[in-house]
Amino acid sequence: MPLRGTTANVPRNPYPPGLNPMLPLASRRYGAINWIGLATLYGKEVRRFWAVATQTVLAPLVTGLLFLAVFVLALGHRVDQIGGAPYVDFLVPGLIMMTIAQNAFANTSSSLMIAKVQGNIVDLLMPPLNALEMTIGIAGGGVTRGVVVGLTTGIAMMVFVPIDIAHPFFVMFHAVAASLLMALLGMLTGIWAEKFDHLAAITNFIVTPLSFLSGTFYSTTRLPELWQTIAHLNPFFYMIDGFRYGFIGHADAPIWTGVAVMLGVNAVLLLLVHRWFKRGYRLKA
């Protein structure tokens, strides 16, 4: 049996290549993108939520299942088929998307907010990362949280109700696009907010109502005409509608309009976040 710790006695070069302190310091030695920095930032964002997975993955899953139970038990036999699908089949994609949206938003907004309040935001601002790398690294963490939570919630729901997927492409596209959209919105909120109260206000008064009222629990065709028009101006509606199309093959709005809206809104938000990071808006003195 080998002695414990014997391998530790083998001398080896402790420095990664390019970081030998015996060599003189030099300027940035990487190309257009600092891949190591980007991967580190992304990894930090993922580990941040994974370390408390009970709260960040299991809790939304349980809440999603609860909503499923409540709505099926309270409404299952009262609501007619919607778009040719039983109410349960209609409800499940909506609930999964609601969970994805809320968690992608929570991940990025809380990450920036806590870093600002605790003062360790400098750890983000000091490293050699440019605005684009910061945007992608943090948004990537939010997208990962959204997709992981959506996947686990979906699998958990499958235990109780049969789930068919009609168009896998739309399921994947909308899961990722919606996660990105909410992650970017979360970043804007996290950068803008100065207190936890501001963040709570945006979550309680904007994100939760929009994720509840944009067709998660009912078809927007049931709304009065004026409200239908308003609903169709709301990006939340397209992410739920398109995601649901991937499952049941029925959408309230033209499916490619939804794809275009998601791409367009994401592009605008990406530019905005990038600009704010570049200017250091509310982050740098």
Added chain:
Amino acid sequence: MTAAKLGIRRFGALNGLGLVTLVKREASRGLKDYNYQLLGPAVTALLYLAVFRLALHNDETGQLLINFIAPGVIIFSACEKAYESAAGSFIFDKHERIIADMLMAPLTPIERLIGYVSADCLGGIAVGVVVAVVTLVFAELGAAHPWAIVAFGLLGMVFHALVGLLVGIWAEKWDQFSAIHTFLLVPLSFLSGVFYPIEALPGVFQAVMQWNPLYHAIAGFRYGMSGTEAGDPLLHLLVLAGVNLVLGAWAYRWFRSGYKLKP
């Protein structure tokens, strides 16, 4: 003027001033930020009702279900507030190390228990009233048995406040606070008839629900508002009072022994 000579406790069996001070402090911190602490639950309650309103047909049966849900949402919001203020206040004070202010004050364990629970109930009542007013947008509320509204409202909130006290004393991190909330209290109330009559549940679960104190609180409160009887109100009352007594005794013991509070 010379300072009064220090001596032993000079008030009677009950430190009235101390008790009132504790209630004032706890109740005011729970309602200071009324924007978030009152408006938040009101918006959430409104959302639940709006979702059901829009998912249901706009006819008589739809309205009946909304009227059924509204009392459930009201007592759920009030109870949630009682839990949050009880547990939140302890965890916050422990983290900020100002829990000593409470431990140093000349209050007996029973005074602390009464002080905290009544303050948390006051917060719950404020939220409950605001939510009730807001639900009038969608629902028709009644007061068929006012005594039941008061009794079950209070018993439900006391239950949550006591659970909150125990969690607050025991928990060292906010994670534990939200875990009890997400994995225990919300499922217990959502599954026990906030949104649907328990007859909608499969038979086994109906029997299990009889063991859930929150089922009794919600059913009793709804009986008070709409007059629809689900089970025997007296049974609901007895179960809740019994559970609250046990939890109260437990919290009293922890206050007396200083468990997790005193070194």
